[in-house]
Amino acid sequence: xxxxxxxxxxLSRDDAELVLATADEMRSLADRPIKKLPALRxxxxxxxxxxxxxxxxxxxxxxxxxxxxxxxxxxxxxxSLSKGESLKDTALTLxxxxxxxxxxxxxxxxxxxxxxxxGWVRSxxxxxxxxxxxxxxxxxxDAFTMWKHLGESKPGGLEGRRIAIVGDVLHSRVARSxxxxxxxxxxxxxxVAPPTLLPVGIEGWPxxxxxxxxxxxxxxxxxMMLRVQRERMHGGFFPTAREYSRRYGLDGKxxxxxxxxxxxxxxxxxxRGMEITADVADSDRSVIVxxxxxxxxxxxxxxxxxxxxxxxxxxxxx
Amino acid sequence: MPAHPYEESVPLSRVVLDAGDITRAxxxxxxxxxxxxxxxxxxxxxxxxxxxVPLARRIAERIASVEGHDVPVGSLDITMYRDxxxxxxxxxxxxxxxxxxxIDGKVVVLVDxxxxxxxxxxxxxxxxxxxxxxTAVRLAVLxxxxxxxxxxxxxxxxxxxxxxxxxxxxxxxxxxxxxxxVTIEGFGPQExxx
Numbered sequence: 001x002x003x004x005x006x007x008x009x010x011l012s013r014d015d016a017e018l019v020l021a022t023a024d025e026m027r028s029l030a031d032r033p034i035k036k037l038p039a040l041r042x043x044x045x046x047x048x049x050x051x052x053x054x055x056x057x058x059x060x061x062x063x064x065x066x067x068x069x070x071x072x073x074x075x076x077x078x079x080s081l082s083k084g085e086s087l088k089d090t091a092l093t094l095x096x097x098x099x100x101x102x103x104x105x106x107x108x109x110x111x112x113x114x115x116x117x118x119g120w121v122r123s124x125x126x127x128x129x130x131x132x133x134x135x136x137x138x139x140x141x142d143a144f145t146m147w148k149h150l151g152e153s154k155p156g157g158l159e160g161r162r163i164a165i166v167g168d169v170l171h172s173r174v175a176r177s178x179x180x181x182x183x184x185x186x187x188x189x190x191x192v193a194p195p196t197l198l199p200v201g202i203e204g205w206p207x208x209x210x211x212x213x214x215x216x217x218x219x220x221x222x223x224m225m226l227r228v229q230r231e232r233m234h235g236g237f238f239p240t241a242r243e244y245s246r247r248y249g250l251d252g253k254x255x256x257x258x259x260x261x262x263x264x265x266x267x268x269x270x271x272r273g274m275e276i277t278a279d280v281a282d283s284d285r286s287v288i289v290x291x292x293x294x295x296x297x298x299x300x301x302x303x304x305x306x307x308x309x310x311x312x313x314x315x316x317x318x
Numbered sequence: 319m320p321a322h323p324y325e326e327s328v329p330l331s332r333v334v335l336d337a338g339d340i341t342r343a344x345x346x347x348x349x350x351x352x353x354x355x356x357x358x359x360x361x362x363x364x365x366x367x368x369x370x371v372p373l374a375r376r377i378a379e380r381i382a383s384v385e386g387h388d389v390p391v392g393s394l395d396i397t398m399y400r401d402x403x404x405x406x407x408x409x410x411x412x413x414x415x416x417x418x419x420x421i422d423g424k425v426v427v428l429v430d431x432x433x434x435x436x437x438x439x440x441x442x443x444x445x446x447x448x449x450x451x452x453t454a455v456r457l458a459v460l461x462x463x464x465x466x467x468x469x470x471x472x473x474x475x476x477x478x479x480x481x482x483x484x485x486x487x488x489x490x491x492x493x494x495x496x497x498x499x500v501t502i503e504g505f506g507p508q509e510x511x512x
Binding site: 018021022025026028032033034036037038039304305306307308309310311312313314 | 407411
């Protein structure tokens with residue numbers, strides 16, 4: 001049996017809490033002189049990136065290397081993909097090279113799903129972001145960061161916590177994965193966005209929605225700001241950037257409305273001055289840099305739990 | 319038809335160490351560690367989770383009461399260093415806590431509940447190598463049940479317990495379990511011959 005991590009919904013509550021607890025142990029590795037564990041020695045992890053990424057690719061690469069796996073990086077630029085090779089032929093090449101896990105980022109929603117269920121590869125598939133669909137390891141590292149700050153690192157620590165996710169939900173794979181995972185972990189999620197930036201069918205998500213940021217902020221335990229993804233926008237979703245910032249941006253004045261313990265998060269890349277001002281991003285409440293650090297630990301946990309044993313401990317079945 | 323004549327019988331269980339025996343064994347081990355080390359200087363006790371950890375803590379308490387000052391105590395998870403990692407589903411990790419002073423130049427005493435094949439200790443030695451370089455590594459176990467598969471032996475033993483391979487040695491400790499006891503479970507020939 002072989003399993004994948006394609007969606008945050010693949011994880012049960014026990015699975016998700018196992019990932020968090022494992023990541024907590026992995027994080028302590030960063031304080032050791034030798035930042036290496038032997039768990040994935042002799043396994044090959046391929047990073048297959050069809051879309052640009054800094055954080056996620058480096059994070060997966062560091063995670064795999066710290067677990068002693070061999071890492072092959074494969075990006076669309078500078079490979080046969082730019083010559084017109086299909087996903088299928090690329091996958092068959094990877095299979096021929098004997099990849100144990102394929103970490104895939106693709107601009108098309110559902111590409112990792114296709115890769116996992118096509119029969120082209122026998123390896124585990126980890127979704128590292130597909131189109132506007134999902135980004136489960138980002139959700140896990142966000143949940144981990146909240147769990148460390150708000151949940152006392154205990155099972156069930158996020159039960160009843162209120163999380164506001166603000167901004168371009170429509171184009172955000174991070175928002176969807178976070179909404180699903182945080183619900184699984186018992187948190188209450190409110191999505192805040194202008195009506196034009198909430199997706200169709202949002203009623204079916206396990207979340208509240210609001211158009212009024214100022215009404216939501218005082219109750220939130222964590223506020224996650226999303227980048228406005230202009231590269232995916234073709235049309236007028238809001239009148240001007242300034243008006244968007246004024247209604248949905250997090251500035252010093254809005255930050256003053258937050259409770260004392262509330263943390264401010266951002267999955268990156270940030271556009272300072274648009275959805276978040278520099279003074280907020282650099283404030284004591286901001287855990288944005290910590291999110292990146294935690295990303296390595298969480299991805300180590302995911303790779304270990306998928307590849308470390310004879311069969312995966314977490315994830316959806318094929 | 320049962321393959322083994324005792325297979326359908328109820329598992330037999332007998333207590334080989336009770337709470338008092340365990341306390342006395344740990345006190346003796348603590349004194350032996352101090353004697354061997356000529357005091358508590360540079361000692362670091364590392365318990366192997368799960369039940370090595372409370373044992374290490376108890377030994378540390380006794381050493382502290384004899385010497386008058388605390389000795390560093392921590393835990394060392396060996397999950398990712400196991401040689402059978404690939405043979406079973408991925409396991410949950412257990413806590414590793416290295417005391418703030420580290421282990422470089424220290425005498426590390428590994429503490430575990432049962433010494434059996436020796437493979438856990440082999441994994442622990444590998445794990446230690448990634449954390450630092452102690453001047454010496456010693457091994458303290460509550461029970462040595464024999465059947466070694468690697469050239470490893472314990473320096474400090476609570477009780478040598480000859481067992482057959484079909485028997486199971488079960489250690490229960492206050493803090494993790496509701497009682498202090500070491501029991502042998504199984505259908506051992508000595509039970510049948512009795």
